[in-house]
Amino acid sequence: MQVQGMGVTTRAEPLFGSLEFAPRRPNWTAFLPYLLALPIVVYEAVFIVYPIFLGLRSSFYQQPLGGAERWVGFANYGRMLGDAGFWAVMRTTLVYMLAVVVVAVGFGLFAALVLNRQFRGRTFARGLMTVPWAFPDVPTVLIFLWMLNPNFGVMNVFAGFLPWIEQNPTWLLDQRLAFFSVVLVTAWKGFPFYSLVILAALQSVPADLVEAARVDGASPRQAFFAVTLPVISPTLLLLTVLASIYSFKQFTIIWLLTGGGPVGATETIAIRIYNTAFRFYDFSYAGVLGVAGFILALSVALIFLAIQRRQEREVS
Amino acid sequence: MSVDTTTDSAAMPRPISRRNLLKTTGAVASTLAASSLSKASPTFAAPAVLQGETINLKYMTWFWYEPGRAEAWRYMVEKFHESQNEIRVEEAGWPFNEFTNNIIVQLQAGQIEGDLIQTTPDLVLRLLRAGQLASVQDVIDDLGITTLSQAHDYITIDGQVHGLDVVTVVFGLLYNQAIFDEANITEMPTTVDEWLDVSRRLTDRPNQFGMHSSHVIAEPESYWFQLQEWAMPYDGVWAEGKTPMVTSEPIVNAVKLFKTMYDDCFPQGSNDATATRQWADQQIAQQLIVSALVNVYKSTAPELYPNIRSYSLPWPSKKSIARIHPITVNANGPQVDASKEFVKFLYTPENYRELLTRQLDVIPAYDVGGLEDYFADLPWLTGFQDINQTTPPDIMGDFIFNNQEFGQIVINRVTEVLTTNRPVEEAMADAQAELEGLAGRLEG
Structure with a gap:
């Protein structure tokens, strides 16, 4: 019997005299899972892995507009590590992530606990709660811009109830207020999702x-x-990671509310990368910042995986 | 300010890059395709324009998105189509805020798609340095134009101009006549102090604001675009060559004036959309803004338009930033000659005059004549006629290529001054240090 395939050729004597078995037909069903996974693998390779590779590659080059690229090794990384602005952005990113996680997940938990109780109009309240999540980002921010306007914004009315507030606050021009406002809007936008998930979890509590x-x-x-x-x-752990990723990649809300300002008070890594690439046209440096952002996001995901495995081990 | 002419693509050999490789591959493929066609048909293939085939040109501009200006340009394109049958101009491009980014991204990716590219003062220099622009000197020569404005000098290399201005905008002081009348202000300010005084008198917060200029950090482009003009009252420049000048006395004074106006007269926190609404609702009395906005107001706030006036800049030099917006021809596009035909059509005196008047522009790029009646019909024009023009490269030095990054550093520090009462000198010293770091990274 001669078996050919996969580059291997073997010869064997027939076991029962002249009786020769037919060659085994390949089992195509074994390939089916790979076949089904192929489209998503190709998609990810082309639209995710390849751009990441290009971004990584660009971080080792310097390319003037319309000019030929030039290999610069780790020079861009050296520049990043010595850039005080980069470290300030990383700090802002982490603080913003933490603040959004605490506020959004915390408020989501609180809302879920309230909505898990029996009261009249509970179904309506649950439906109403999903509204912020259902709204697109841009109109949401535009409405908040009006609400936070120092001249006629409705938030001034609420601020006016506080005894130490004498003038309308400049919500988006003051550094601390701007950061607070951005966190508030981000959390407001995201908390319904967390709340609904926690609500589902609460209903599984015996x-x-x-x-x-x-x-x-x-x-x-x-x-x-x-x-x-x-x-x-x-x-809650899963939501913490999701909220971290949601806040880490948040761009629209921050960009439209403050553009990363004032004085960098709300400038996260996503805003810095956009500014560097598409306002300052320093694509190589933007590539390096992208790599830094990628590492940060990956770290969050890995920490989550580690904690999850530890919990699984404890349960088993 | 210097323009590096050594990067001209025709003059300088380049190492093989991915872009060049793609180009070469494309050229080889085209040659093979052409040779296979020539075997099938031995007839000579003349350029499309000579064969009477229609040539479609892509004109990439933000004008299509601007009320008032869009109609003017569509009219001119239609007129061009009626004047001949061979060339058709198609609309392409993006709104102004996205325009430069998209062009730069296309350039970085290897090819700009348009045949005709509308540019800003900054973008035209970038494209010129990247070797993307064809000379249009032959258009000027053919039309016998000898009075092209000096603002074209910075895009003229070796006697060849590389773009022709179709919109010059200049900063001036626009004001609302009705608000001035109500406040019984009949004497226009002639000094900076008087300007400040009048602005304060016109302010009655939160209902009325004597002055507005963009100051919201979430809109860095318009913030910086307008802040640059505030150096003019003191004859300041933001940079000279590669040296930032933000700690110079004129700039420090400019920021102090901006801060005083912000404290006493601005609608604090109003972004561009809100301020436009407030201006249309007659809540803002004055703006230090470009003339081109009048056309927008004519379309979007027709009830306000009759009240718009301008007065002569209240500083001795009358210096103000004029920004030319040249139409350019993509040197690497397939239709360079046909593109020049359209530019030539626009620049004939009759057509240029019509374009200018339909756009409500007030500064012709060359001595076109015959505009006296038109100017006489624009009551808001007077202030814009009494101006001593300067250009962005004059005030930005070599930082013109890094204008936005320069601006971001400055507006960050100015915002500190506005919102935390940080001393101007201190904030500008920090900006100077950051800008000197940027100077070390300047290209070229």
Whole structure:
């Protein structure tokens, strides 16, 4: 019997005299999963991996507009590491991510706990809560720009209730207020999604466990921390990572509200990359910043994976 | 300011790059295709324009998105189509805010798609340095034009002009006559102090604001675009060659004036859209702004238009930034000659006059004559006629190629002055240090 294929040729004597087995037909069904995965692999290779590769490559070159590119090795990385502006942007990015995670997930948890209780109009309230999430970013920001206008914005009215506020705050011109405003709008836009996911998780908490804790004398607060929170913590962890990624790649809200200002107070890495590439036309340096951003995003994802595996090990 | 002419693509051999490789491959493929066709048909293939075939030109500009100006340009294109049958001009491009970015990205990717490219004062220099622009000197020579404005000097290399201005905008002080009348102001300011005083008198927050200039950091382009003009009252320049000048006395004074106006007269925090609405609602009395905006107001706020006036700049030098916007021909495009035909059509005196008047522009690029009646009908014009022009390269030095980055550094520091009351000298010293760092990275 001669078997050919995959570059291997073997010869064997027939086992039963002249009786010769027919060659085995390849099992095509074994290839089916690969075949089905092929389109997405090709798509990712062309539209994700290749651009990442090009970005990485460009970080090692200097290319004047319309001119020939020139290999510069790690010079762009050296420039980045010595650039005080870069470190300021990284710090702003991390603080912004943290603030958005805390506010959005925290408020999402609070809203979910409220909406998990029985009250009249609960269905309507749940529907209403999804509105911010359903709104497109641009009109949302435009409305907030009007609300935050120092001359006639409605937020001035609310600020006026505070006893120490004498003049209308310049919401988007003052560094601290601008950062606060950007975090607020980002969290407002994102929290309904987190809230809905937490709500779903809350409904998977066994009611008898909570009931048993209450019977044993636990207060609602104790029951929440001892029973509910441990059950929904994997969901909260996942949402923390999602919120981190959501805030990390946030561009539209920040760009339209403050453009990264004032004085860089809201300039995250996404804004800096855009400015460097498409306003200052320094594509090579933008490539390096992109690599830094990629590493940061990857780090967040890896930390999440590590924590998840640890939790899985603990459960098993 | 210097323009590096050594980067001319025809004069300088380049190493093989991905772009060149693609070009070469394309050329080889075209040659092979052409040779196979020539075997099938031995007849001589004359240029399309000689064969009477229609040539389609892509004119990339932001004008198509500007109320008032778009109609003027569509009229001129239609007139061009009626004047001949061989060449058709197609609309292409993006709104102004996206325009330069998209052109630069196309350039960086290897090829600009348009045959005719509308440019700004900054963009034209970038394209010129990248060897993308064809000379249009032959158009000027054919038309016998000898009075082309000096603003074209900076895009003229070896006696060859590489673009022809179709819109010159110049900064001036526009004001709302009705608000002035109501405040009983009949004497126009003639000094900076008087200007400040009048602006304060016209301010009644939160209902009325004596003066407006862009100052919202989320709109860096218009912020910097307008802030540059504030150096003019003190004859300042933002840079000389590769030396930033933001700590010079004129610039420090300019920022102090901007800060005072912000504190006392601006609608603080109003972005461009809001300010335009406030101006149309007659809540803003004055703007230091380019003449081209009047055309926009005529279309978008017709009730305001009759009240718009301008007065002579209240500083001795009358210096103001004039920005030319040259139409250029893509040297690497397939239709250079046909593109020049369209430019030539636009620049004939009769057509140029018509274009200028339909756009409500007020500064002709050459001595076209016959505009007296038109000027007499523009009551808002007077202030713009009494101006001593300067150009962006004159005030930005070699930083003209890094204008936005320069501007971002400056407006960051100016915003600190506005919102945290940081001393101007201190903030500008920080800006100077950052700009000196930028100077070290200047190309060329």
